[in-house]
Amino acid sequence: MSPSTRCRVAELVLPPVVMTGAGWADYGLVDSGHGRKYERYGPYSFIRPEPQAMWTPRMERWPADGEFVPGSDEDGGGRWAYGSREVPRDGWPLSRGECKFTAQCTPFRHLGFFPDMAPVWDWMAEQFLPGTGRGTSEAGGGAQAGSPNPAGQHLQENPPVPLHHSAALARHAPRSAPPPRAGEEFSSLNLFGYTGVGTQALSAFGPVTHVDASKKSVAQARANAELAGIGTRPVRWIVDDAAKFTAREVRRERRYDGIILDPPKFGRGPEGEVWRLEEHLPRLLADCRQLLDADSRFLFLTVYAVRMSSLALIGLMDEIFRDLPGKLEHGDLAVREEGPDGRLLPTAIFARWSNA
Numbered sequence: 001m002s003p004s005t006r007c008r009v010a011e012l013v014l015p016p017v018v019m020t021g022a023g024w025a026d027y028g029l030v031d032s033g034h035g036r037k038y039e040r041y042g043p044y045s046f047i048r049p050e051p052q053a054m055w056t057p058r059m060e061r062w063p064a065d066g067e068f069v070p071g072s073d074e075d076g077g078g079r080w081a082y083g084s085r086e087v088p089r090d091g092w093p094l095s096r097g098e099c100k101f102t103a104q105c106t107p108f109r110h111l112g113f114f115p116d117m118a119p120v121w122d123w124m125a126e127q128f129l130p131g132t133g134r135g136t137s138e139a140g141g142g143a144q145a146g147s148p149n150p151a152g153q154h155l156q157e158n159p160p161v162p163l164h165h166s167a168a169l170a171r172h173a174p175r176s177a178p179p180p181r182a183g184e185e186f187s188s189l190n191l192f193g194y195t196g197v198g199t200q201a202l203s204a205f206g207p208v209t210h211v212d213a214s215k216k217s218v219a220q221a222r223a224n225a226e227l228a229g230i231g232t233r234p235v236r237w238i239v240d241d242a243a244k245f246t247a248r249e250v251r252r253e254r255r256y257d258g259i260i261l262d263p264p265k266f267g268r269g270p271e272g273e274v275w276r277l278e279e280h281l282p283r284l285l286a287d288c289r290q291l292l293d294a295d296s297r298f299l300f301l302t303v304y305a306v307r308m309s310s311l312a313l314i315g316l317m318d319e320i321f322r323d324l325p326g327k328l329e330h331g332d333l334a335v336r337e338e339g340p341d342g343r344l345l346p347t348a349i350f351a352r353w354s355n356a
Contacts, residue, residue, distance in 0.1 A: 196221025241269030
């Protein structure tokens with residue numbers, strides 16, 4: 001039976017959802033506009049290009065420790081220009097809840113992690129531990145939008161996910177749901193896992209397989225886990241092409257409770273494998289579907305820097321995941337500016353399947 005003729009079980013939600021992240025103690029979107037954004041990362045502040053910030057900045061001046069000056073190409077080239085204060089070139093520690101990681105100015109204009117993924121980390125925890133109240137601030141799709149942070153406060157809109165969940169399972173379970181089994185664990189797969197902050201969040205709930213084609217990124221992910229004090233958790237650190245690894249897992253008849261994937265527009269594997277999003281994503285998603293079953297909890301897909309609608313992503317996922325129970329949704333990731341009446345800055349599109 002072809003994917004498109006499978007009997008529908010999953011509910012397809014067509015109105016888009018906006019998953020909104022807000023600042024916390026070590027990160028905040030301070031201001032944005034005129035094609036740039038002004039952010040704080042711990043004790044340092046930076047200016048980076050942001051084409052979607054088409055409005056006017058609210059601050060007259062952005063006193064930054066560094067600014068990324070883009071090159072003439074569209075693929076992220078450029079350089080960092082630093083101010084008078086020394087910024088550690090080898091990075092500095094940041095945290096969100098009990099997750100700890102190193103921020104660093106990279107040649108790719110980002111700083112070693114993606115803060116707009118914070119509501120996704122909380123959403124994944126909600127799928128494993130329903131009823132905690134840690135659901136993300138969402139607008140559209142039938143959910144209510146969250147309120148902005150009060151002026152002058154660097155507060156996190158959603159509480160961070162605890163890294164030890166067993167005691168919380170019974171305490172936070174909704175009364176209408178069957179009580180979870182004591183010590184129940186969930187297995188997760190993090191494809192294109194980069195520096196592993198998402199892996200840290202997932203490791204609170206059971207074993208994680210972390211896959212990235214970059215040996216340097218996997219090494220940094222392991223170092224971040226050590227920094228967080230969770231280096232002994234059951235995490236498989238895999239340097240491999242994500243598509244090839246997933247296909248092998250299908251042949252091994254492996255199963256996961258949750259999968260998160262953040263594929264690039266274009267990339268190369270450790271042996272020169274070429275990845276093109278539009279060409280290779282359908283096969284990868286089909287293999288991911290084979291690693292999930294009716295008892296699995298979620299798959300979350302994010303896509304950055306492409307001329308594509310989230311409707312295209314959910315159309316593909318509907319074809320592949322329609323025979324599973326649960327719900328299919330799509331929309332935008334966004335970060336809310338700090339201060340009163342903070343604007344929403346869109347950063348990525350997503351599609352997700354959930355079965356919590």
